[in-house]
Amino acid sequence: EVIRLQREFRCWKESNWCAFSDCCAHKIAVEAPVGTVVGYVQQRPSFMAPKYKIMDADEKDVLYIEGPCCVFQGCPCDVNFTIFSATDGETEVGKIQKQWGNLLQEMFTSADNxxxxxxxxxxxxxxxxxxxATFLIDFMYFEGAQNRGHAHYY
Structure with missing residues (x-):
């Protein structure tokens, strides 16, 4: 085991504005090697687009992630979550992209790229x-039979 991700249960999987309360915001602790926390991914409050912060082991902000206002499972396009530097919060430094597979994959399997x-x-x-962060985004917006074919507006 090289990396371990730990996430406590949260009631509201698909709500950004519940993140105003620390008890409702989704948070993952990343351990590498197991037993040594190297950082955290925490949902940030937002009325529209999904937002997250990437923190180091001391919970100091390193990067921010912002997704699109509408995350649509099965959309025939790529869905981009943009990564910004925490230094100014505006400089784009990367992205997490849910890549469109093909119609058969999207409609009849639970596989995502x-x-x-x-x-x-x-x-x-x-x-x-x-x-x-990629696993958390996948869990929150693209996993589960109840999400298939439904848009999530925030």
Missing amino acids: FGVTFPMDLDVKMKAVMLG
């Missing part, structure tokens, strides 16, 4: 945390 881009010089620990 993701791509993650980030700066080459990003610390390897933060790269592991970015993988954790």
Whole structure:
């Protein structure tokens, strides 16, 4: 086991504005190696687009992620979650992309394809945390039979 992701249960899977309360915001702890926390991914409050912050082991903000206002399962296009530097919150440094497979894959399987881009010089620990962010985004917006074919507006 190289990386472990730990997420506590949260009642509201598909709501951004519940993140105003720490007890409702989704948060993943990333351990690499197991037993050593290297960072966290935490949902940020938002009335529209899904937002997350990437933090180091000391819970200091390193990167921010912002998704589109409408996340649509089965959309015949790629869905981009843009990664910004926490230094100014505006400089784009990468993205997490849910890539469109094909009609058969999207309609009849639960398989999803993701791509993650980030700066080459990003610390390897933060790269592991970015993988954790990808899993959280997949869980929140693209997993579950009840999500198939439904749009999520925020």
